[in-house]
Amino acid sequence: MGKLRDHIRTLVQLLFAALTNGYAAGFAKGSIYKGESKLLCVPGLNCYSCPGALGSCPIGSFQAVITSRTNKFTLYVIGFFLLFGALFGRLVCGWLCPFGLVQDLLHKIPFPKKLRRLPGDRFLKYLKYLILVGFVIVLPLTVLDLVGQGQPWFCKYICPSGTLFAGIPLIASNPPLRAALGWLFTWKSAILVGLLVLSMAVYRPFCRYLCPLGAIYGWFNPIALYRFRIDTAKCTRCGACQRACKLDIPVWETPNSTECIRCGDCRRACPHGAVCTVNPVQKGRKSCT
Amino acid sequence: MMEFLRRNRTAMLTLAVAVLFLALGVLRGETQIVFRKAVNICMECIGLG
Known part of the structure; x- marks a missing residue:
């Protein structure tokens, strides 16, 4: 995938x-x-x-x-x-x-x-x-x-x-x-x-x-309609996202870093599904599903 | 709709300013400057000076 x-x-x-x-x-x-x-x-x-x-x-x-x-x-x-x-x-x-x-x-x-x-x-x-x-x-x-x-x-x-x-x-x-x-x-x-x-x-x-x-x-990046967020309940701070990131961004810490080009490697690498995009229309959702 | 605006108020405000700037830019005739530059070979861009 x-x-x-x-x-x-x-x-x-x-x-x-x-x-x-x-x-x-x-x-x-x-x-x-x-x-x-x-x-x-x-x-x-x-x-x-x-x-x-x-x-x-x-x-x-x-x-x-x-x-x-x-x-x-x-x-x-x-x-x-x-x-x-x-x-x-x-x-x-x-x-x-x-x-x-x-x-x-x-x-x-x-x-x-x-x-x-x-x-x-x-x-x-x-x-x-x-x-x-x-x-x-x-x-x-x-x-x-x-x-x-x-x-x-x-x-x-x-x-x-x-x-x-x-x-x-x-x-x-x-x-x-x-x-x-x-x-x-x-x-x-x-x-x-x-x-x-x-x-x-x-x-x-x-x-x-x-x-x-x-x-x-x-x-x-931090305010755009397309932006990332971390589900803090799922994130274990294992660092898999940073290891997968070719720009070496600590995504779990700064999901909307000014350096991030949104390739999505971190989302695919996270074993807990804790990196997700903010859904601009969905009401009150706090967790990544 | 209100929830959407509330959750994305900075982006929506930026988009509103973008539309305003684009409209004012058109009124100021900036499109013609961009167009004139874009339809002639830009010698600086291609490295000829």
Whole structure:
């Protein structure tokens, strides 16, 4: 049953990635979709310059609005953060993010030494908040060119999802773009390759340490409609949930940790059935059944 | 219904603010900025500058 549930998650990830990146002609022509669905943001980190993308990346859109001439603040994109966050929290990371799917698949590849976490994990996990504040908000707003326009610093200097899903396919299928390759592409490719290799050894290094979107959704985990709780009458604090958790979260203590991506491994691993989702409509239920 | 709202009041309040922000964002013309960026190849995103 556990394996089946894991396959179901992979299937949902694949279907959602295909659904939101379904413009197949873009890959063949080396171009991107220009339809009206791009008015809307998708929940996960999904570059709008991916040839197949049918929607907009929320982090890219956020930077696009705050670096525009007219607006230095965006209610629209924050509205999407609040909407997806209040409904799902980091379920988006675990089930709906294409770059999360890539990291999941890579982690299935055997590697000489699989690590539960990177050395310095205690501090490294705060890096994503620094990236959110620095590269997504402060630098785009404050470092301006001659005409007073900022740049999307996160997309430009860090985002590996943009390199993988947009840069590589577009450059492969669009010769004029190939002619413009330079140091920036080399830098971004190095980040991508580093993260892809690291994903084989550590579970989801980008989500854990670098992703600003995961940092935002993590804040919603405790209040989202989809959230976990522990049946204290059943929980024996055996730690099986933490051992099963690939992010090494002590679920019995913090079922709604900001790091949890809702993969559900802890629920399947609990021998007492003490980890369950809060049923938002069921009245007065205290125990997991 | 009241029980549902009571048990999920923070999420429901956040959803209400989300809808309000989305509507105000549309009125402020932010959708057009997002759209313009999204339908042109983002050179920064693909690593070309």
